[in-house]
Structures are given as structure tokens and as C-alpha cells.
Amino acid sequence: MYDITIIGAGITGTFIARELSKYDLKILLLDKENDVSNGTTKANSAIVHAGYDAVEGSLKAKFNVQGNKMYDEVCRDLDVPFKRIGSLVTAFNDEELDTIQCLYQRGLANGVPDMKILSKEEVLGIEKNLKDTVKGALYAKTGGIVGPWELAIALAENAVENGVELKLNSPVTDITKTSKGYRVVAGEKNYTTKLVINCAGVYADKIDQMVNEPTFEIIPNRGEYNLFDKSMGGLVNTVVFGCPSKMGKGTVILPTVHGNLLLGPTAADIDQREDTRTTFEGLSAINDHAKETLKEIGFQDVITSFSGIRAKVDTKDFIIGKAEGKVNFINVAGIDSPGLTAAPAIAEYVVDLIKESKETLGLAFGENKDFNPRRKPSIHFMDLKRSEQIKLIKKDEAFGRIICRCENITEGEIVDVINRKAGATTLDGVKRRARPGSGRCQGGFCGPRVMEIIARELDLDMKDVVKDGKGSYILTGETK
């Protein structure tokens, strides 16, 4: 019997799993997909928000500000890219100047440090590529950018290294109450557990309703993006928000941690929870925003478009707590933006919530004496000194073979991410961890080579190597 079963290995589930791995508990982390972070966590703006946006007194405001402060340490420990580059909310007219004043006041109420209202000259001093019609901006020094899926993968890897059991390809289809807790049916297997934590993103209401009366409903809401080549990455230095409107936080123009430029997102309620298509209207709207905001931008340098789905609820706040009348079922639901930022603080809160009922649950919560907060550092061959590169190639000649010529990724790095705990098993899984296929050609050249390496390392037939989700086959059979 497991002590705790977490459903969903996105950023909230993986943060909670790692936090719980500090204790001597038997923990199970389940996900329906074939990789960690294949839900909303793999498609968002990747911003670590400062915290002036959420309504004061809300859980969003509380966990955003707390979570933001926790990012430096966790990203250092887990060797995940994170840059505190600061954020701007730009104002182009008098009404928007009033809005940024309101955001500033809200930020103060939420406890956001290091904010300032900037004059036109100050804004243009930071962002030279903004149109001269800008009238001012709210600057928040603590705003940052992170690799969201890299973080979730690193958290899962570290959690597994510290004793958590991760089971992928395990869709939870039923949960029933037992005398000691629950029986969870996932991927045609039965698991018994004392406590369930529901971190199932856009399906959190469905999981909750397997054992509880309906109290909330997830409204899927899609956000679309355009990602640009690294040649455009220097167009802005900070996270540049447009002024918020009823559409949400406002469209953003920002560099990514790897030096690309990202534009987006839109916000539209949709019917299907996994409808991640992009639309002409959506992408045109974000492009128009960029044209109105920047002096210069080249749309010929868009290398891919994508979308992510927010798990919205009508209360517009996170739903975090014990299900009604139960100490052994915890919902972590409605985690839309700023869920990525808030996740480390949510994890601490959830663990405290479980500790409150530890006697009733029969959980000792002894310390895991072997807990190691750090994971094995990842290898970035091109960032190494020449002498270190030579040493590595002497140890393993796979580091001497470049597979992805856009991003300069070696075979050694690809083999490493396949063979780690919570390692990659798909083409996009390798891409998310080591970045082959993230460059200008989007895997056109290196894709087949990466597939060969996956097949060889995991002893699979090439035909069985998928692009990303289940069934996303690339090859159907031999032609000659």
C-alpha cells in the first residue's frame, strides 16, 4: 500500500512529489502520458511572475509571491535554466498609465518587492526596441523566465532519485473508497493508497468526481504562441507585457531561457480539453500586438507555433485543499496562471496540510535521511571549456559526434537524457531535455538520427519510436 498517490506529473505534481520525498514515505506519482510534463506544463509563457497581477487576498497572490522567492534555490539545486531578467507592463495611453498604477498598488498589497513606475525615457533606456509612443511602464525586478518542462522533468528525476515511484502511461480511470484509503485504477493496474493528491490539470474535476460530489468544473482556455529563431532573441531584454485587459494578463513579448523570442498568448475558452491547435486569428492577434509594440520584428524568423490549455475555474482562484469532509483526498485544481510560479509554494502548503492530519492518516512523516536536493548535473557540451570537452570525448567518443547542428547537441548528451531516471523515451522527450530539434530546422535533419539513438538505447524497433504523445508514430514501415 502506498502512503500517498499523486495523480498528474506536471509542475504541481512533480513539485509536491519532490517535497514529499524529503520524508520517509511510500509515494506514487502517476501520469496518463508517456512523459512527465506533457500537459499544460509543456506549453506556457515560462514566466516566473513577480506577483502584482493576482487579486489581493487570493491564493494566487499568496503563492505567486512566495513561489517567486523560491525559484533561485530550486533551480540551482536541480540545474535548471532560470533568469531573473525583470518584467515590464507597458502603457501606451493615459488609461493604461492608470492601469499600471493600480497594478503597482496591488503589487504593494501582495508584498511584491522592487517595483517601480518608469517614465518613458526610463523604459526606452531598458528596451530600445519599444515604439517611442510608449508613455511609461511598471517595472518589477523579481520577474523572471525559466525552462518549465526542464524544471518538471528535473523535479521528477530528483523525486525518483529520492525514492518516489513514477509510473507513466497510467491514466487513472477509477478511484474507489476502501476501509484504509483508496483503490486507484490506472493503466489497468490497481494501486491502494492512504491518501490521494489530485494534480490532474485540465482533468482535475473528473478525478475529483470519481469519489467526491462535484464542487468545481474546469473550463479549458487556450493560449497560442509564436516562437522565433535565436536571431530575434535580443529584440527585448525583459519580459514585456502589454497592459492587461479582460483577455488576461496582456500579450507578452519575451526572450526564452535559451535565447529565442516568444510571442503570446491568446486566451479563448474551448470545448475540448486537449485541443492544442493554433489558429490564423490567434496567431495574427499576437503578431499584431508585437507590430504595435516594437520598432522592429521579423516574422520570417518564426520557427514554430504552439498552444497550451489553461485549467480555468469560475472562481478565478486556485482550488487547493481537502475535498469536502475528507482528510485523505486533496485537490490541487484550477491551477492556471501563475501556477508555474506558484508551484513550489503550493507544494510546501500541501505537505503542511497533510501533516495536519498525519495521525488520522497513520503517516509518521519521519525524515528521509538520504534525501539529496541536488540532481546529477546535466551535460551541455558546447558550454564546456575546450579542455573539458576533450576529456569528455576521451571518456566517451559519443560526445565527439554532433547530432543536432542547429543547437550543437552531441550524441553523448542525447544518450545521457535517455538513460537518466524519468528519462526520455520519445523524440520530443529528448528535445525537451537536451534540445536537439529546437533550432531553426526543428528536427528536420537530426530527427531520424535521434530516433535511431532512442531505438538503440531503449531496444525498440524504429517504428515504435513516437514523436510525443501515445500513437504519434513517425514511421509506418520500410519502403525498400
Ligand SMILES: Cc1cc2nc3c(=O)[nH]c(=O)nc-3n(C[C@H](O)[C@H](O)[C@H](O)COP(=O)(O)OP(=O)(O)OC[C@H]3O[C@@H](n4cnc5c(N)ncnc54)[C@H](O)[C@@H]3O)c2cc1C
Ligand atoms: C497559455 C498559458 C500561459 C501560461 N503562462 C504562465 C506563466 O508564464 N507563468 C506561470 O506561472 N504560469 C503560467 N501558466 C500556468 C501554468 O502553465 C500552469 O499553472 C501549470 O503548468 C499547471 O501545472 P499542473 O501540473 O497543475 O498541470 P499540468 O501540467 O496540465 O499537469 C497535469 C498532469 O495530469 C495528467 N493527468 C490528467 N488526467 C490524468 C489521469 N486521468 N490520469 C493520470 N494523469 C492524468 C496530465 O497528463 C498532466 O501531465 C500558463 C498557462 C497557459 C495555458
